Amino acid sequence: MSNKKIIMTKKPIGVPEESNFKLIDEGSIDLKANEVRLQTLWLSLDPYMRGAMNRIREGETMVGELIGKVVESKSEIISEGAIVLSKAGWQTSPIVNENDIKIVDPRISPLSLALGAIGMPGLTAYFGLTKIGDPKPGETVVVSAGSGAVGSVVGQISKKIGCKVVGIAGSDKKVEYMTSELGFDHGINYKNSDWTENLSKSTESGVDIYFDNVGGIISDEVIDRINENARVLICGQISQYNNSGVELGPRNLKQFLFKRAKLEGFMVYTYEDQYKEGLDFLINMLDQNELKFKETVIEEIENAPHAFSKLFTGENFGKLVIKVHD
Ligand SMILES: NC(=O)c1ccc[n+]([C@@H]2O[C@H](COP(=O)([O-])OP(=O)(O)OC[C@H]3O[C@@H](n4cnc5c(N)ncnc54)[C@H](OP(=O)(O)O)[C@@H]3O)[C@@H](O)[C@H]2O)c1
CATH class of the missing domain: 3.90.180.10 (Medium-chain alcohol dehydrogenases, catalytic domain)
Known part of the structure; x- marks a missing residue:
């Protein structure tokens, strides 16, 4: 062959x-x-x-x-x-x-x-959110690239836990998908000129967990809205992957100081010895019709x-x- x-x-x-x-x-x-x-x-x-x-x-x-x-x-x-x-x-x-x-x-x-959803991206969502984000019912979770392979699972697990979920994505179709099909509370199209006002309206009580898949200006805006003891997870920085130089920054680290917040990067393979736990969780969600993809x-x-x-x-x-x- x-x-x-x-x-x-x-x-x-x-x-x-x-x-x-x-x-x-x-x-x-x-x-x-x-x-x-x-x-x-x-x-x-x-x-x-x-x-x-x-x-x-x-x-x-x-x-x-x-x-x-x-x-x-x-x-x-x-x-x-x-x-x-x-x-x-x-x-x-x-x-x-x-x-x-x-x-x-x-x-x-x-x-x-x-x-x-039940492979590397889904496991990234599960371990990042549950082990680092430590979400509690009633908290507000914001996820960038929210309609994507990782982000869509982050939002759905957060809803299962009882969080309020705000997804950020790059088209109205993706926003519609996040709110109508995935059950997110709000969706924001970051390509619309009024997106930061929409972000403020959807996060009136602040942001407790930011699951960052993209970095750059989107993350700056979300980090400006974090609450006391917020958790910011650096999962991905896709807005930076094709840059030849490094963007200036970090730009708003003072938020972590004033809000006594946590900023943590992670790699899914750190949790390789626990993958069975993640797979069981995600397969159970799929069986219960709680995991759309x-x-x-x-x-x-x-x-x-x-x-x-x-x-x-x-x-x-x-x-x-x-x-x-x-
Ligand atoms: N830490 C880990 O272990 C780990 C594991 C897996 C993935 N990741 C990271 O997680 C992120 C999402 O991965 P994925 O597999 O779920 O991809 P994905 O969301 O399915 O696809 C990538 C999406 O990123 C968005 N994007 C591309 N360029 C952008 C930019 N300049 N600004 C803002 N958004 C942009 C686009 O969506 P829009 O139309 O919404 O812009 C695109 O559809 C990536 O950064 C990836 O590297 C990390």
């Missing part, structure tokens, strides 16, 4: 473009002991990959998580037919070591959810480079995935 893979040919300046990537066919390579061959079914596109492009070398395979089916096995612990999660990157038929893959929890359906599905791995840029223009709506094979 021939493997098609996408390599990074040139480090991007600004938003990555198709010219930063190349598709190559490396033919079929024989398996060694303890290896399996996968047929990629779903490939995940995530904002962190932009940072990874600064770290990997030109000519290397683009990084990423995928869900694949084992089509050939020289492993004694993973058999043919198993559905697994792998970090093999943008490839159609990667060969991976048995120790580098995980069996996908069979309770997860549809399968693509294992890359989204949206996906932007793009067909064919060839289209991954173009699709990737959508994350930075806001053209994706919900979790962005590539459907590689049925």
